[in-house]
Amino acid sequence: MPNSFSMAFRFPGSRTDDAVMVRLVGTLLYNEIAGLFDTNLVQKQKVIQAAAFEMFMSDYSHHVFFGLPKQGQTLEELRDLILGQIDKLKTGEFEDWLIPAVVNHLKYKQIRSFRQNKHRVAFMVNSFTLGIDYQRAIDFHDKMEKITKEDVVAFVKKHYNNNYVVAYKRQGIDNNLVRVEKPPLTPIPINRGVKSEYFKNLLKEDIENLDPVFLDFEKDIQKSEINVVGSKVPFYYIPNKKDQTFKLYYILGMGKRHSQKIPLALSYLNYLGTNRFSAADLQKEFFRLGLEYKTVCHNRRSYIILEGLESSFEEGVKLIEHMLENVQTDKEAYNELINSILKKRQDRKLSKDVILQQALYNYAVYGTESPFKDILSEEEMRQLNPEELTALIQHFKAFPVQIFYHGTKENAEAKRLISHHYKVANEEINYAAKKIFTEKEIATNRVFFVDYEQTQVEILLLT
Numbered sequence: 001m002p003n004s005f006s007m008a009f010r011f012p013g014s015r016t017d018d019a020v021m022v023r024l025v026g027t028l029l030y031n032e033i034a035g036l037f038d039t040n041l042v043q044k045q046k047v048i049q050a051a052a053f054e055m056f057m058s059d060y061s062h063h064v065f066f067g068l069p070k071q072g073q074t075l076e077e078l079r080d081l082i083l084g085q086i087d088k089l090k091t092g093e094f095e096d097w098l099i100p101a102v103v104n105h106l107k108y109k110q111i112r113s114f115r116q117n118k119h120r121v122a123f124m125v126n127s128f129t130l131g132i133d134y135q136r137a138i139d140f141h142d143k144m145e146k147i148t149k150e151d152v153v154a155f156v157k158k159h160y161n162n163n164y165v166v167a168y169k170r171q172g173i174d175n176n177l178v179r180v181e182k183p184p185l186t187p188i189p190i191n192r193g194v195k196s197e198y199f200k201n202l203l204k205e206d207i208e209n210l211d212p213v214f215l216d217f218e219k220d221i222q223k224s225e226i227n228v229v230g231s232k233v234p235f236y237y238i239p240n241k242k243d244q245t246f247k248l249y250y251i252l253g254m255g256k257r258h259s260q261k262i263p264l265a266l267s268y269l270n271y272l273g274t275n276r277f278s279a280a281d282l283q284k285e286f287f288r289l290g291l292e293y294k295t296v297c298h299n300r301r302s303y304i305i306l307e308g309l310e311s312s313f314e315e316g317v318k319l320i321e322h323m324l325e326n327v328q329t330d331k332e333a334y335n336e337l338i339n340s341i342l343k344k345r346q347d348r349k350l351s352k353d354v355i356l357q358q359a360l361y362n363y364a365v366y367g368t369e370s371p372f373k374d375i376l377s378e379e380e381m382r383q384l385n386p387e388e389l390t391a392l393i394q395h396f397k398a399f400p401v402q403i404f405y406h407g408t409k410e411n412a413e414a415k416r417l418i419s420h421h422y423k424v425a426n427e428e429i430n431y432a433a434k435k436i437f438t439e440k441e442i443a444t445n446r447v448f449f450v451d452y453e454q455t456q457v458e459i460l461l462l463t
Helices: 018-029 036-042 075-090 098-113 117-129 134-138 140-145 149-159 197-204 261-269 279-288 310-326 331-348 352-366 378-383 386-394 411-421
Strands: 004-012 049-055 060-068 165-169 222-228 231-239 245-252 291-297 302-309 401-407
Touching (some): 018 036, 018 049, 018 075, 018 098, 018 140, 018 149, 036 075, 036 279, 049 075, 060 075, 075 165, 098 140, 098 245, 098 279, 117 134, 222 411, 245 310, 261 291, 261 302, 261 331, 261 386, 302 310, 310 386, 310 411, 331 378, 401 411
Parallel strands (some): 231 401
Antiparallel strands (some): 049 060, 222 231, 245 302, 245 401, 291 302
């Protein structure tokens, strides 16, 4: 495992008002879009990772901060960078709109998670096991809405000081480990034949069997086209009848197997600004509107995904189009991105899961030429002009693109809004040829070994 840093502050249990404040403070610092960690540390590539999470328990809770250092960065330097962002909350160095934006973001995440039974059930089980009044649990975000900037400053000043515990995870062998003698296991008597009255009554309940509902892609997905300045863009529509949120996908039929420059360009996009916004301000603008975007690159396809509150849909489309058309090259950001990629590659070499499940697996299936090794070398990335990546982003829609929308708007209205803001490329570019990797024929039994310092042995069987 790579070097890492963790620290935690202790708080009262989950039934106190502190729980609301801790969740708000944590999301102001880290929300993967526009928190202080996100914009001041990760966006500016001062660290590989900086994150925060809370663990609420009955008697006590704790607020945990975690980080991964850059190449050559000490864990103490990483700690000071994270503490520096906490200090910014103490001095009120954050925008006034950030608190209501955070509350909207948390509400949005809860709305999306409640689409699944397991998250709704987990919410109720968590409230019950922690002894939280159900109405109090429901009102959690409403209570958060009433918190002011002054409340946050006062709370952080009082509770986030030199009162944390810290753990430095360093690569290497610790010769000063304290061994604890394993105690004997106490047998637990299990009364398998005893049934409670509740269980007996539950077994008496008549339950109707559920009839499965199967998707019919021809009926459930409405297919049409968006006409934009003489161009026809395939459009796929599924109405959202559950809540006031949406998802919009720009789908490109090319991925890693077509060109390794595509995932690099999409990663680069996350650190770039435009002629109107700096990189950090662009993220803040999405977050302020209750939106977020992400880029995804798979083997055969790539995606630019916009999601958020339906009320901000049109503003989101305008912002995505502005970003794609006006993205600006940043040489320094590109160099830092290369450094981060190389550091992550080094860290992956320390992971037994990556070594076994990915590297050795690919070698066994494909041999020396495998998808795992199909990456740009350090020399190739250093020699690559970042202007080429910016141009690839700006020409994203010069390739054949499909659009998928899932939201509350009617099909025609969604198409109208998208077509009004969608920018068509001046040229059309065909997809590049896809690189094919051929699996080896396994004619005889073979065994591959990897020497890795660990207590247990892990075996992977392939046929």
